[in-house]
Amino acid sequence: MAQRDYDAALKALDSTMSSIEAVLDLDTIRAEVATLQEQVAAPDLWDDQPNAQAVTGKLSALQSELERVTNLRQRIDDLGILVSLAREEDDAEVLAEADTELERVQKAVEGLEVRTLLSGEYDVRDALITIRSGAGGVDAADFAEMLQRMYIRWAEKHKYAVQVYDTSYAEEAGIKSTTFAVKAPYAYGTLSVESGTHRLVRISPFDNQGRRQTSFAAVEVVPVLEQTDQIDIPEDEIRVDVYRSSGPGGQSVNTTDSAVRLTHIPTGTVVSCQNEKSQLQNKASAMVILKAKLLALKKAEERAQIDELRGDVQASWGDQMRSYVLNPYQMVKDLRTEQETGNTQAVFDGDIDEFIEAGIRWRRGAEAAAK
Template structure:
């Protein structure tokens, strides 16, 4: 890569970053930072722990955002110097190092650009993800566990915290279902495009004849509930509460008391379980919060369906098969909505799904524009 090519690439990246900063409204972000820092310095801040937690979380997010933008500007200036030095000294290894850094900068700018597309009402929130095995027996259960692991592994390097609320293990292998939270700015915006039916095609590990098997798993993603959300308290007679002993894989006891809680919302049939806490009361409170989030999402979906019916547009694709994970006779993961694909199946299971998320976010945004 010549210095002319590098200069052109950097001009393009700087222009993209400038447009991202315009959308993010950099002056407003800096003003918000000053206000948050002043509020965080209030000696009485922690008199209201919920408010304090929300404020400090937002402060950290704004600080990280501004730091990331400043760092990208510095890295662009530095990489230009690196290329000039490598070219002047005819050093191929230094040029390769500078090229890798330029690719890293490009990826970071692309990620920020995608973030500007996350402008939905709930995109900034934490989210609750539920993965359920479907048709396909033990392979479907094993696949569901792989998907859970995929999302948890994706979350870690992106700075998202996770909390597993409940896991229902299958008898032979894998899981029947799992519910977990992903916590951090725009967690819902990123992962909401994962909702739908996922399909795996592979040679079964559980078939003694080694035949090819197809398995399915459903992924549900809802935004985490906040105190400002309007949802009435659920009448006690609409909820069945079951308590049971927490268990791990193979039925191994995790707790010696009946601390796990399962809530069933009788009018809708929605079932939520939580067993991650030692206290039955804590598990019930967590399960209730997840149940309310799912009920709120159900209400939103019903309202959206009515609008879509009036508009005459079909949105059933979100509930249909949306991605295939083919492990045999060839290696390929392909999103059926966006067309994005990769042959790195192992990498995908290890959490390398940014390409799918970006393509899904862009696909959704283009759909919103055409619908509008």
């Protein structure tokens, strides 16, 4: 790379990074971290365990976010020093090292820049993810479990806390459905582009004739509500059922009827929670999930009305959004953004940032075009 190209690239990185830092408002993040650290230091913090978990989880996520931004700024500064050193010493090896680091930093800045595109009303919230197996029998149930692992691994890579509320296991393998929360700032805005129908094509490990099988799973992502959100549900609109929690193969997790299923009678919305220790805790968690889903339902109805006024007859952008092909070739491809990769194992191991970032940019473009 020519000298003037390095200068231009470093200048562009510095400008983009300054814009990102301004939008994210690092001073506000630092102030919030300091406030949360004071709360964590309180001796009575763990007297209220749900609140303690929320506080410590939010602190960890904000510290991770702040570290991500400051480390990237430091890498840009270090890259400038590395380029200057390579020029002074006329060292081709150091220049090649600078070239490699420049590409890595540019990619990292592009990924961070996506965060500035998240400005929706609920984008800053935690994400509540529900995965359901679809057509494809046992392969679909297995695929649903693969997707659950994929998203949990993605969260772990970013040091985001995950809380599993409910998992319904299939009889032979995999899961019928699962609901879990990813707890981090902007988790909903980031993961909301994952909503839709996912399709898997592979040689079925459950078919003794080794035939290729196509299976489907649905991913739903809604924001976790806070206490200040006004979602009131009259008690007479909810049916409460209790049952015994169970794990894979029907094995009992505990010996009491602590699992809770809530049915919102007017809409037919059903949610359940079985991962807490008591019936009371499960009911409280199930109510959190129910309120989040009812809010999403309300927002979907509002969007449908707007689309009808616009004369929009296209299907939802989330439907049939991604294909995972393992046979006769290896490829994961997003059908909306055309983002693709041949490294399918990495994707199932949680390496999905490029797909998420492409989805966020695609959605922003679609929203701008619709205005």
